[in-house]
Amino acid sequence: xxxxxxxxxxxxxxxxxxxxxxxxxxxxxxxxxxxxxxxxxxxxxxxxxxxxxxxxxxxxxxxxxxxxxxxxxxxxxxxxxxxxxxxxxxxxxxxxxxxxxxxxxxxxxxxxxxxxxxxxxxxxxxxxxxxxxxxxxxxxxxxxxxxxxxxxxxxxxxxxxxxxxxxxxxxxxxxxxxxxxxxxxxxxxxxxxxxxxxxxxxxxxxxxxxxxxxxxxxxxxxxxxxxxxxxxxxxxxxxxxxxxxxxxxxxxxxxxxxxxxxxxxxxxxxxxxxxxx
Numbered sequence: 001x002x003x004x005x006x007x008x009x010x011x012x013x014x015x016x017x018x019x020x021x022x023x024x025x026x027x028x029x030x031x032x033x034x035x036x037x038x039x040x041x042x043x044x045x046x047x048x049x050x051x052x053x054x055x056x057x058x059x060x061x062x063x064x065x066x067x068x069x070x071x072x073x074x075x076x077x078x079x080x081x082x083x084x085x086x087x088x089x090x091x092x093x094x095x096x097x098x099x100x101x102x103x104x105x106x107x108x109x110x111x112x113x114x115x116x117x118x119x120x121x122x123x124x125x126x127x128x129x130x131x132x133x134x135x136x137x138x139x140x141x142x143x144x145x146x147x148x149x150x151x152x153x154x155x156x157x158x159x160x161x162x163x164x165x166x167x168x169x170x171x172x173x174x175x176x177x178x179x180x181x182x183x184x185x186x187x188x189x190x191x192x193x194x195x196x197x198x199x200x201x202x203x204x205x206x207x208x209x210x211x212x213x214x215x216x217x218x219x220x221x222x223x224x225x226x227x228x229x230x231x232x233x234x235x236x237x238x239x240x241x242x243x244x245x246x247x248x249x250x251x252x253x254x255x256x257x258x259x260x261x262x263x264x265x266x267x268x269x270x271x272x273x274x275x276x277x
Contacts, residue, residue, distance in 0.1 A: 022105035030113035032255020037067035074274030095220035111230035130230035135215035151223035165229035183208030187215035196240025
């Protein structure tokens with residue numbers, strides 16, 4: 001048995017008796033959505049620190065726990081705080097939570113994040129449905145011996161973000177009167193913000209938004225055959241696109257400002273996905 005798969009099983013075995021149900025949707029909460037779990041009907045909470053050999057988030061605003069609960073009648077598991085490659089964790093650590101949620105039985109992975117715009121048509125506070133991604137600038141979580149128990153050696157990435165799920169988000173956004181864009185997300189390692197030249201490079205490559213998470217998690221989930229969707233909250237314009245210096249505080253403040261609409265959109269989309277996807 002590969003060490004990575006053995007470790008995953010060890011994590012699962014250490015908490016399986018505390019998991020109250022089989023979740024349909026796994027939701028990773030990005031900056032500004034951290035308190036989303038407080039508004040759902042909770043059944044159980046498992047702290048990351050209580051899971052054997054599990055990575056713990058060190059970023060402010062990322063609490064570090066799984067919440068099991070219901071969005072209307074849809075069983076969900078929420079990651080209240082993710083771990084990032086820039087924290088010094090290996091890529092195996094970064095995607096371990098995603099793999100664990102699949103082991104719990106989740107069929108859909110709903111990714112959220114706060115991201116910087118590299119598209120001049122976007123502005124802070126916009127929501128972007130992720131249509132595709134560029135993950136070339138971070139190590140693939142599939143490097144090393146393949147975990148045959150999870151998926152194939154060479155997994156197809158033609159349609160990572162499923163059109164049927166994106167359509168649900170688009171339709172629910174229209175019903176709620178929430179404006180959404182649709183574009184390409186690119187993940188860089190961070191933790192430093194991008195230089196103006198890097199932002200220009202991302203734009204030339206075809207990206208619309210840039211961040212420090214998400215794409216690697218989508219690779220791991222795609223490898224396991226999960227259905228994937230994602231929304232980026234555009235928290236700021238990239239370096240060189242305005243005169244304002246970038247800061248984590250600005251990212252968090254923007255995400256908080258639009259969090260009500262973000263939560264409504266996520267909730268409505270999950271309810272639809274529970275019935276149709």
